[in-house]
Amino acid sequence: MKEERMHILQMVADGKITVDEADKLIEAIGTGGPAGARRPAVPGRFLRIRVTEGADIKTNVSIPLELAKLAMRFVPKDSGVRDVDVDEVIQLVKEGAQGKLAEIEDGKQKVEIYVE
Numbered sequence: 001m002k003e004e005r006m007h008i009l010q011m012v013a014d015g016k017i018t019v020d021e022a023d024k025l026i027e028a029i030g031t032g033g034p035a036g037a038r039r040p041a042v043p044g045r046f047l048r049i050r051v052t053e054g055a056d057i058k059t060n061v062s063i064p065l066e067l068a069k070l071a072m073r074f075v076p077k078d079s080g081v082r083d084v085d086v087d088e089v090i091q092l093v094k095e096g097a098q099g100k101l102a103e104i105e106d107g108k109q110k111v112e113i114y115v116e
Helices: 002-013 019-029 065-072 086-094
Strands: 046-053 056-064 099-105 109-115
Touching: 002 019, 002 056, 019 056, 019 065, 046 065, 056 065, 065 086, 086 109
Parallel strands: none
Antiparallel strands: 046 056, 046 109, 099 109
8 A cells, every 4th residue: 555655645746636635545545544534435445457558568557446536537648548437347346346347458558457
């Protein structure tokens, strides 16, 4: 979880998210939110999306599932990740889905979606 926390802090430093948004993300991953914070809809689950082109990793995103909709706003538009229907992924996880949910290839890029 330290890696995710550092990534969130780097997004603040880069001006990609506000301090308030970072606070919500950190609360969701359980690394420093205030006591009594609301419980995640899908506790302890992360959405992991990896986009590769050949052997090169173009995008590697790991976000708390509860905040996936918010966090998707900060994913680069050309990353191949923005087309993921987060509402559908959350519904699948609530119904018990886990592990690799999808693998999509278009000849150039491969997008893999996991829930852990």
